[in-house]
Amino acid sequence: MISFCIFTLQLMGMEKDMEQMFQEKIDKEIRIEPKDWMPEKYRQTLIRQISQHAHSEIVGMLPEGNWITRAPNLRRKAILLAKVQDEAGHGLYLYSAAETLGISRDEMYEQLHSGKAKYSSIFNYPTLSWADMGAIGWLVDGAAIMNQVPLCRTSYGPYARAMVRVCKEESFHQRQGFEILLTLSRGTEAQRRMARDSINRWWWPSIMMFGPKDDESPNTIQSMKWKIKRFTNDELRQKFVDICAEQIKILNLTIPDPDLKWNEEKGHYDFGTINWDEFWQVIAGNGPCNKERLDARKKAWEEGAWVREAATAHAQKRAQRLAEKRA
Amino acid sequence: MKQYINKYYYGDYGEGKNGAADISTSGKSQQEWPLWEIFIRSKQGLDHKHVGSLHATDAQMAIENARDVYTRRMEGISIWVVESKYIHASNPDDAEALYDPANDKAYRHPTFYDLPDELTHI
Numbered sequence: 001m002i003s004f005c006i007f008t009l010q011l012m013g014m015e016k017d018m019e020q021m022f023q024e025k026i027d028k029e030i031r032i033e034p035k036d037w038m039p040e041k042y043r044q045t046l047i048r049q050i051s052q053h054a055h056s057e058i059v060g061m062l063p064e065g066n067w068i069t070r071a072p073n074l075r076r077k078a079i080l081l082a083k084v085q086d087e088a089g090h091g092l093y094l095y096s097a098a099e100t101l102g103i104s105r106d107e108m109y110e111q112l113h114s115g116k117a118k119y120s121s122i123f124n125y126p127t128l129s130w131a132d133m134g135a136i137g138w139l140v141d142g143a144a145i146m147n148q149v150p151l152c153r154t155s156y157g158p159y160a161r162a163m164v165r166v167c168k169e170e171s172f173h174q175r176q177g178f179e180i181l182l183t184l185s186r187g188t189e190a191q192r193r194m195a196r197d198s199i200n201r202w203w204w205p206s207i208m209m210f211g212p213k214d215d216e217s218p219n220t221i222q223s224m225k226w227k228i229k230r231f232t233n234d235e236l237r238q239k240f241v242d243i244c245a246e247q248i249k250i251l252n253l254t255i256p257d258p259d260l261k262w263n264e265e266k267g268h269y270d271f272g273t274i275n276w277d278e279f280w281q282v283i284a285g286n287g288p289c290n291k292e293r294l295d296a297r298k299k300a301w302e303e304g305a306w307v308r309e310a311a312t313a314h315a316q317k318r319a320q321r322l323a324e325k326r327a
Numbered sequence: 328m329k330q331y332i333n334k335y336y337y338g339d340y341g342e343g344k345n346g347a348a349d350i351s352t353s354g355k356s357q358q359e360w361p362l363w364e365i366f367i368r369s370k371q372g373l374d375h376k377h378v379g380s381l382h383a384t385d386a387q388m389a390i391e392n393a394r395d396v397y398t399r400r401m402e403g404i405s406i407w408v409v410e411s412k413y414i415h416a417s418n419p420d421d422a423e424a425l426y427d428p429a430n431d432k433a434y435r436h437p438t439f440y441d442l443p444d445e446l447t448h449i
Contacts, residue, residue: 033419035416035418089399099380104359169400311360312360315388319385
């Protein structure tokens with residue numbers, strides 16, 4: 001018993017040394033790779049964050065996929081198709097990055113379908129008009145890019161590499177969105193109204209995308225220390241507001257926030273209070289489309305089961321035939 | 328010290344391992360399609376480079392999926408796929424033994440040699 005205790009103590013001491021060495025690597029900006037030792041909590045935090053990110057890409061296809069058949073012309077349809085295909089790709093890059101941490105793809109799907117894993121709450125809002133494709137591209141993808149660019153330097157190698165690819169592709173998403181709004185804003189009064197209504201609905205949910213305020217985001221400090229995160233939620237949100245407040249002038253429209261005002265002293269825009277109650281409600285599953293989105297994912301998964309099984313059977317049969325031929 | 332180190336598998340699954348599918352905690356995942364590592368040659372004259380992984384039932388499907396996932400913007404003109412379990416990799420714990428000996432062999436680099444400035448074409 002005593003020797004067992006000593007052994008445990010030794011192990012605990014070693015764990016501490018390992019953690020210290022790990023932190024030194026992080027501080028020296030050495031990337032962590034899958035086979036390297038890492039604290040269990042670092043691994044768990046990454047699995048949660050990367051899989052949540054992957055789920056967001058996949059669920060994010062739903063509100064837009066809805067509009068592919070209703071795009072106003074062939075050019076817009078081709079663009080939207082390419083964008084939605086990119087989101088699928090981004091989901092796949094991220095799932096495979098998460099798998100390097102020892103969680104299987106099926107487990108991640110299961111967590112999504114059971115509601116255990118979250119995805120970005122922005123996708124629980126409905127897309128009511130074509131202008132929403134513009135607002136999503138400009139605001140939702142814009143906010144996502146703001147979050148994602150620093151992640152290209154995140155401390156975990158496979159995640160950082162996946163994010164480099166995602167960011168390269170994401171830029172067109174935002175530009176095509178702004179172009180949709182620009183076209184509408186220069187169109188008829190009805191088209192301008194459509195653009196305005198869309199921005200009014202998407203503005204606040206978009207700035208909620210950066211997550212809770214810093215003092216209510218308990219994981220931020222540790223994530224910053226491990227250099228998973230490089231900026232806090234509020235820092236990124238402020239940057240985003242500053243940029244959008246200028247960009248909207250080109251659309252000759254307004255951001256639906258009476259408190260939005262340039263603050264000379266701070267060198268930033270002041271903005272109104274976010275409805276955090278709404279934010280937490282949507283996260284808790286009570287947003288306008290939470291159920292619809294999850295049902296769509298589960299339906300796709302269940303109805304695709306026979307295809308997955310058939311593909312496996314086909315591959316086995318082909319391998320068998322090949323083996324017989326060789327024999 | 329070694330018995331104490333957690334190992335996760337990626338690309339380098341080691342003998343007999345089938346990637347995350349094998350080490351997952353939910354029994355169901357055994358039905359997952361195998362994992363493949365994808366290598367892309369971006370243009371003629373360059374090496375194939377590892378870009379990531381994906382799931383597929385066989386090599387042909389892995390190539391087709393890799394084309395959709397990793398070459399949507401002319402990133403490649405040739406694809407290699409290798410089932411992840413066949414990749415073997417060095418252990419990070421051996422890094423010292425493997426790579427440190429190269430540190431003190433500066434004479435393997437051309438800049439090691441102090442030669443007169445008037446010496447040209449060398």
